[in-house]
Amino acid sequence: MGIFSFLSEPWPWYVAGPLIGLTVPLLLLLGNKSFGISSSLQHICSMTGDKKPYFDYDWRKVGGWNLLFVLGIVLGGFVAGVLFANPEPLQVAAATQSDLAAIGVETDGKLVPTSLFTFANLFTLQGFLLMVCGGFLIGFGTRYADGCTSGHAITGLASLQLPSLIAVIGFFVGGLISTHFLLPLILSL
Amino acid sequence: MDQSQPLPHTTPSFLAANLKYLLAGTLFGFVAIRSEIISWYRIQEMFRFQSFHMYGIIGSAVLVGALSLLILKRLRVKSLEGQELSLRPKDRSLPRTVLGGTVFGLGWALTGACPGPIYALIGSGFSGFIVVLVSALLGAWVYGTVRPKLPH
Numbered sequence: 546m547g548i549f550s551f552l553s554e555p556w557p558w559y560v561a562g563p564l565i566g567l568t569v570p571l572l573l574l575l576g577n578k579s580f581g582i583s584s585s586l587q588h589i590c591s592m593t594g595d596k597k598p599y600f601d602y603d604w605r606k607v608g609g610w611n612l613l614f615v616l617g618i619v620l621g622g623f624v625a626g627v628l629f630a631n632p633e634p635l636q637v638a639a640a641t642q643s644d645l646a647a648i649g650v651e652t653d654g655k656l657v658p659t660s661l662f663t664f665a666n667l668f669t670l671q672g673f674l675l676m677v678c679g680g681f682l683i684g685f686g687t688r689y690a691d692g693c694t695s696g697h698a699i700t701g702l703a704s705l706q707l708p709s710l711i712a713v714i715g716f717f718v719g720g721l722i723s724t725h726f727l728l729p730l731i732l733s734l
Numbered sequence: 735m736d737q738s739q740p741l742p743h744t745t746p747s748f749l750a751a752n753l754k755y756l757l758a759g760t761l762f763g764f765v766a767i768r769s770e771i772i773s774w775y776r777i778q779e780m781f782r783f784q785s786f787h788m789y790g791i792i793g794s795a796v797l798v799g800a801l802s803l804l805i806l807k808r809l810r811v812k813s814l815e816g817q818e819l820s821l822r823p824k825d826r827s828l829p830r831t832v833l834g835g836t837v838f839g840l841g842w843a844l845t846g847a848c849p850g851p852i853y854a855l856i857g858s859g860f861s862g863f864i865v866v867l868v869s870a871l872l873g874a875w876v877y878g879t880v881r882p883k884l885p886h
Contacts, residue, residue: 547869554768558790561769563790566798568762571808575754577817582849586874599878605748613752614855617759624760624859625767636863637775640784644773656773657855662862672862677868680852680866684873684876685836687849691825693838694848698792701824703799708824712835717781724781728844 553629555636569700578610582698584613626656648729665699674731682719690715766854775844781843829885841870 548550572578586606591600604612610703634654635644650658666672690712692701698716701709766772769791779785806819825831842848845866847855852870855863859877877884 552768554869555770556768556785558769559794561765561771562791562794563798564765565762565769565771566795568758569799570802571758572755573803573806573819574811574813575758576815577813577819578755579822582823582853583874585775587850587873587878589871590797590875590878591840595875595878597878597881600875600880608783609748610752610755611742613749614755614759614762615850618755618763618766618779618850618853619857620756621760621763622772622854623763623768623859624762624857626854626858626886632841635773635775636772638779641775641779641782644782644784645778652775656767656770656775656858657860657862658774662774662845662860662866664861664865666862667865675844676862676865677869679841680869681873681876682837682841683845683847683849683852683866684841684842684870684875685868685877686834686836686873688834688874688877690838691829693850694842695850697824697831697835699795699799700821702796703854704803704821705800706824708831711828712824712831715832715835716839718835719841720777720781720843721804722836723840723843724778727840731844 549629552625555630555631556725565699567702567704569694572614576610579696580700581611581692582615582618583585583693583696584608585611586684587688648732650732653718670734671731674734686719761853761858762850766850767858772847772851772854774856777843777846825886827886833885841873 546591564647569580572580585608587600588611591604591608625715635656637652645652651660653659661672661675667676691695692709692712697709702713754844771788771791776788780788790806813817847863849870851868852863856867
């Protein structure tokens with residue numbers, strides 16, 4: 546297998562999972578930083594100069610590293626998704642394909658259903674509910690919960706923190722409600 | 735402004751000090767795309783219990799993370815900047831993790847993305863996720879604003 550094809554093919558869980566887990570010690574070694582991504586949302590709000598206590602701090606000092614880390618994620622997304630784009634369509638489990646077809650979502654071979662998540666769809670009721678309300682819940686929920694998948698599910702669980710286990714159970718409760726109740730409802734509108 | 739103190743966070747030195755995190759983020763973003771954890775369909779497979787992929791990734795990431803932490807602690811490794819290693823402890827408040835966690839889960843399954851994937855998808859050219867990011871920023875801002883009224 547050539548290096549180029551390895552860099553552009555999907556990686557199995559046992560390659561990708563350990564690499565993601567290594568982000569925790571990597572950031573600790575680089576400068577004693579705790580791996581977590583949703584705090585970047587708070588730092589960006591802080592950059593606007595908001596004087597509410599939650600945003601009133603030196604964002605460069607506290608969050609500078611984190612903002613450059615998420616800027617890197619955008620860059621990495623460009624390198625992997627554009628420069629080393631996988632030419633093959635996304636493979637989705639047959640059961641999921643048929644469940645999604647039943648609620649009107651076609652499996653189009655892209656990473657994200659392009660019929661739903663586009664700029665143009667912002668002005669449809671479905672697109673608004675999925676992108677705007679969905680995004681709002683992510684920002685509000687992760688800041689309320691003090692972490693997201695990276696901070697709680699990876700870093701928090703890896704360091705055996707009980708609040709993270711509770712938060713991850715919450716992530717799943719919310720995810721199951723959305724998948725099995727809200728999503729079919731929104732797509733039937 | 736106090737001019738006697740050097741400003742370590744003026745633009746050039748700020749960038750120089752944090753460049754390593756930009757590289758770390760780039761690696762993470764690359765892995766996020768190749769592992770397809772940023773795919774709305776993979777998240778649907780996970781919440782419908784129809785594929786092992788996401789469970790394998792989260793499970794092995796936690797295991798490798800935990801083992802690394804154990805090794806770093808045993809060997810008393812310090813950071814490149816000489817600090818004792820310590821993770822920021824998570825807030826132990828039950829309403830925060832239960833309510834906040836559930837609210838985030840609702841959004842995670844609707845958009846198929848958590849915060850990391852939002853950034854990676856924007857980089858890959860899925861422009862709809864700019865809308866998701868702006869909405870997430872609004873959500874974070876509203877949280878910071880109504881925070882005194884919420885149970886903590």
